[in-house]
Amino acid sequence: MQLAWLIPVFPLIAFLILLFFGRLLQEKSAYVGIAALALSFIYSVLALFERVGGETYTYVFEWMTFGETSLTMGYEVTALNAMMLIVVTVVSLLVHVFSREYMHEDHRIHVFYSYLGLFSFSMLGLVLAPNILQLFIFWELVGLCSFLLVGFWYFKPEAASAAKKAFLTTRIGDVGLLIGLVLLFNEVGSFAYADIYAAVENGMVEQPMVTAIALLVFLGAVGKSAQFPLHVWLPDAMEGPTPVSALIHAATMVAAGVYLVGVMYPVFLASETALTVVAYTGAITAFFAATMALVMTDIKRVLAYSTISQLGFMILALGTAGYVAGLFHLMTHAFFKALLFLGAGSVIVAVHHRQDISVMGGLWSKMKITSVTFLIGALAIAGIFPLAGFWSKEEILASALLNGNGFLFGLALVTAFMTAFYMFRLFFKTFTGDYRGAHDDEDEADGHGEDDHHGEPHENTGFMTMPLVVLAVLAVTAGFVNLPFIGYPLEGFLTAGLNLGDQPHGELWLAFLSLAVAAGGILLAWAMYYKGSISEDFFAAKAPAVHKLLLNKYYLDELYTAVFVKPTVAVGRFFWEMDKGIVDGMVNLIGRFTSTSGRTFGKTHNGQLQTYGVVSVLGGIVVIAIAFVLRGYFG
């Protein structure tokens, strides 16, 4: 564990190498990134094994001192971040491998890999941080990297504006987090987690203050983890390359928000109000995002809304004292969501870079590995026994039921049903039926390399299928680390040494209920999109207004544009005009006056002696006339 600091350093080295020599390496850049992440992964595994058998390891050194306070930097291997290290390095490594094939036609592949390296470095640094100030530094780096990667194809206007949107929206949360940090430091006098936990548990911080701090910190998580009402950036972030989406949605960026709540959990536990806000935000986000996922036709957007929805689940669990449930779901979700996104990437490559599920279909027989692994991912996220999603979702439902109330539990249950439904809508439309994209290949290929192999979709090479298989295995097995039959090992590991109260566990009937709900959703999707016994437009025709509302994402983008963006732009334009018209105008006026008068009087300077003579005579006359008038000679 003493060497844990190396874990983020490997991707950083890869980033630096690619920064300086990327141009020379070109496609070989991929191997630099893969090697760095593989090393990080090995060290993470070693760190986890050591942590399981040992104690939390902390190393800090003094960073700067002013007056009597000093700030420290360092790293720490706790139970929570040992788990996170594994999740981040596994997903990131597989994304690196997958991108080797996905991005190989892009001539900026070395830039892509250097960003990926920086992204992994930031997230790993965030996870290892022993104090919240260091976390904040890496938190911002993560935001920066996601900005760079979402806008990787910056020449597409949608990608550029999506990157901007992601950056600005998360920035709102970051401001909250920063204010929370300042308040926290003011109260506790230290940024270190251990000091914060101790101060909060001893009641050193007064009640309203704890609530304020918890809510401000939560605002940061809301922005980063795309919770309602700051979720709008995540679907647009789909403009980035698909492996990036997998990385953002599974291991980095959005996971950071949930991790932040996890790591600051004692502060949240100390405030009843904050927990309630967290729980309701999570439940509402889960529900709304799921409803929007029902109607989307872009394969990546469906997955994006499902991510928001699942993040809502995690936040809901954390808000209802289900500490382990939330973080457990964070881990299992990372695996199956990465699997689904990489599967979607594989599909997108196969159908010539199109993302609309209405032009897919019938891929089951054409790409076996992708189809099977995608099915596993879909089953996992729907929560089918015994896949990973089943175990973690069941625990979330348990905590919503036992520590929350009927409303939260109801929302969660309905969301679980919708999750199963939209995932299998996606699955059936993509992989079953007939291939609907054969005709207009030329029209829609998005100019991403002219040598795209046209014609029938077919399975991709090993670089793309290997990560899918690995993730599929993880999506099946990841849930077993917290099996009820063997005494919830993950829970014991995560809660050891922390005073987090009892973790809620559901009874057997809840498991069956959750399974039944998931199965119901799948069955409905099967009836509508495979069997065809219910028309696909059945609900759209029944409630066209609702359908339209969902298709337009509750008009939230429009609302934000009208309420926030337009006025901001208007204020900016006002000041710009003011600057241009008044400030610049004054300076320009002086300049123009000087140059114009110079030019005008310059014209009289024509070298004609007699003109000068006339002017001086006229001047003399004027002087004399003035003198006469002043002396009263003219009466």
Added chain:
Amino acid sequence: MTVPISYFLVLAAVLFCIGLYGVLTRRHLVIVLASIELMLNSVNINLVAFSAIGPYADITGQVFSLFVITVAAAEAAVGLAILIALYRNRDSIDVIKHDLLGTDKEKSVSTLQ
């Protein structure tokens, strides 16, 4: 009998204005010089007139006008010499063509030819 001083002054003023007009309008440098002589002479008339019948009549005015005539002669000589030098160098004694001090250098150069 005495002629009123205003007669002399009006004559001098008329002569001065004719001279000034000549200086400012004629293009021929010799005429310009001659016009300057005219202006000097109009001043001389004033001096002599005040010397004879001014309120403080004495010899000073006449002496002064003698100085003016002397200086005018010298000035005419120097002026004509410059005029000849100019003509030798620029092949012209047209006032309009000598505008080297003007801002418009292109035009000045073109007038050299």
